[in-house]
Amino acid sequence: MPHLDDGMIHALLDGEIPSSELPPITTHLASCAECRARLERAQALMAEADELIEVLDLPAEVEVPATIVTPIRRPQRWIAPVAWAASLVIAVGGGYAARGNLILVPPQESVAVNAPTQAADKTVAPPPAVATREATPPAAAPARTEQPAAKSSAAPPVEQRAALAEATKPNDAARERREPAPPAAAPAPLAAGAAMGALRDAASGNVARRADEARELAPRNAATPKQLALDVRTRVDTIELPDAMRLLGGNIRLVGGLVPRRLESAGNEVRVVYPLASGELVLAQWLASGRIAWRLAAPAGFPADSVEKLRRMVRE
Amino acid sequence: MTGPIAALFEEYHASLVRMLTRRTGDSDRAEEIAQEVFARAVVAPPRNPRPWLFAVALNLVREEGRRRVTLDRRLVLYKAEQQDAVEGPDEAMDRADRIASVRNALDMLTERDRDALLLKAEGFSYDDIAATLGLARGAVGTTLSRARARLVEAYRAGKEQHDAAS
Numbered sequence A: 001m002p003h004l005d006d007g008m009i010h011a012l013l014d015g016e017i018p019s020s021e022l023p024p025i026t027t028h029l030a031s032c033a034e035c036r037a038r039l040e041r042a043q044a045l046m047a048e049a050d051e052l053i054e055v056l057d058l059p060a061e062v063e064v065p066a067t068i069v070t071p072i073r074r075p076q077r078w079i080a081p082v083a084w085a086a087s088l089v090i091a092v093g094g095g096y097a098a099r100g101n102l103i104l105v106p107p108q109e110s111v112a113v114n115a116p117t118q119a120a121d122k123t124v125a126p127p128p129a130v131a132t133r134e135a136t137p138p139a140a141a142p143a144r145t146e147q148p149a150a151k152s153s154a155a156p157p158v159e160q161r162a163a164l165a166e167a168t169k170p171n172d173a174a175r176e177r178r179e180p181a182p183p184a185a186a187p188a189p190l191a192a193g194a195a196m197g198a199l200r201d202a203a204s205g206n207v208a209r210r211a212d213e214a215r216e217l218a219p220r221n222a223a224t225p226k227q228l229a230l231d232v233r234t235r236v237d238t239i240e241l242p243d244a245m246r247l248l249g250g251n252i253r254l255v256g257g258l259v260p261r262r263l264e265s266a267g268n269e270v271r272v273v274y275p276l277a278s279g280e281l282v283l284a285q286w287l288a289s290g291r292i293a294w295r296l297a298a299p300a301g302f303p304a305d306s307v308e309k310l311r312r313m314v315r316e
Numbered sequence B: 001m002t003g004p005i006a007a008l009f010e011e012y013h014a015s016l017v018r019m020l021t022r023r024t025g026d027s028d029r030a031e032e033i034a035q036e037v038f039a040r041a042v043v044a045p046p047r048n049p050r051p052w053l054f055a056v057a058l059n060l061v062r063e064e065g066r067r068r069v070t071l072d073r074r075l076v077l078y079k080a081e082q083q084d085a086v087e088g089p090d091e092a093m094d095r096a097d098r099i100a101s102v103r104n105a106l107d108m109l110t111e112r113d114r115d116a117l118l119l120k121a122e123g124f125s126y127d128d129i130a131a132t133l134g135l136a137r138g139a140v141g142t143t144l145s146r147a148r149a150r151l152v153e154a155y156r157a158g159k160e161q162h163d164a165a166s
Helices: A006-013 A019-031 A033-055 A066-073 A076-093 A107-111 A116-123 A138-145 A147-154 A158-162 A193-204 A206-216 A225-234 A241-247 A304-312 B003-024 B027-043 B049-067 B069-085 B090-107 B111-121 B126-133 B137-165
Strands: A237-239 A262-266 A269-276 A279-288 A291-297
Touching (some): A006 A033, A033 B111, A304 B027, B003 B049, B027 B049, B049 B111, B111 B137, B126 B137
Antiparallel strands (some): A237 A262
């Protein structure tokens, strides 16, 4: 048998050589010092590579304060449409009034995802509870908290691979013929570019919705566009599940299978906000004649037929 | 959350988020991408979920990467400012250097090599790696051996450069 190539050596150390193919390999290793040396080097290399990858899991030493990071991460998503909606209202309605108790808050506080209540507390009484991941429904919580614990099971210890006998043991589960990955199932194109971000809300009806909200909130005194934009923005409060359910008469609708990022109240509307890579999925709901009415708004780039299917996953 | 998606979530979410965090260096993004992956799984439940979930996740990373270059650049600038402002203990700085060196080394790999390595680190079999990345099964060993060697080489080279500079 010729010398073992690198791929074969790594497959051997990874336990991926079927037992039927092992005899010639072990025979060769027994008689070839060169291949044994390469096997040892490969083993050390694998251990080092594994260690390097695990370095990526270490916490970064300098924590960047959330108040600084969050405005950079997702500022436009929220401000732009609301400000746009507000100016739209002004243009259409020809003048609105500012609320007497309006308190201006720095933009970064009012949009910071992790600190929305700082802004809300200043304008709304009683102050809403702090929104955290704990505000997500209980069913979703365990999976998250298990994350660190699951680590050990996913990445087998390096020592386990060190023993060749162990490494070459056939893995029946791994031998199963797997169907090929579905390239067709790969994600649909996401919205590209900042311009798409601005269009996103228009497409999903958010602008119209927020314009409606602004209209509902129509204050009585004259206001500058800036003041009004701030006013509309601070009317959205982050709330906890019990509050959301109380607002909706003791019930709430959720998208089955998804974990909400936060719950918001805006006027008489409760919104369940789900994070997606391409933006946010918003399940807005309100009481109409004692029953919950709702609508679902997805970011642009999320396929329309998929939104339709998600809509069918909405349940109490 | 009930039904098969809940089971999928339970089984793969932590692993998927860890892989995505390693891949992107950003745990928030990792969570968001994982969320979208599961949203898509709700819509079209995959028959072979593990490769499907990870393939969709890696595709999202690629697509998102193209859109977020500018944003990332700004974030890095902010982080750099913060690091100047807050002096951490030496040990912590060493760790930060180490993480940055590994990330740089990982970034020097080809996409396929990097993805194969990260999937293997999640305990993927060669069959699953092949299915996720659309590789021939026979090519997985070679891909991994090359990826491991390049990662270690790139890390060492970066370290030497760093040591020489400091």
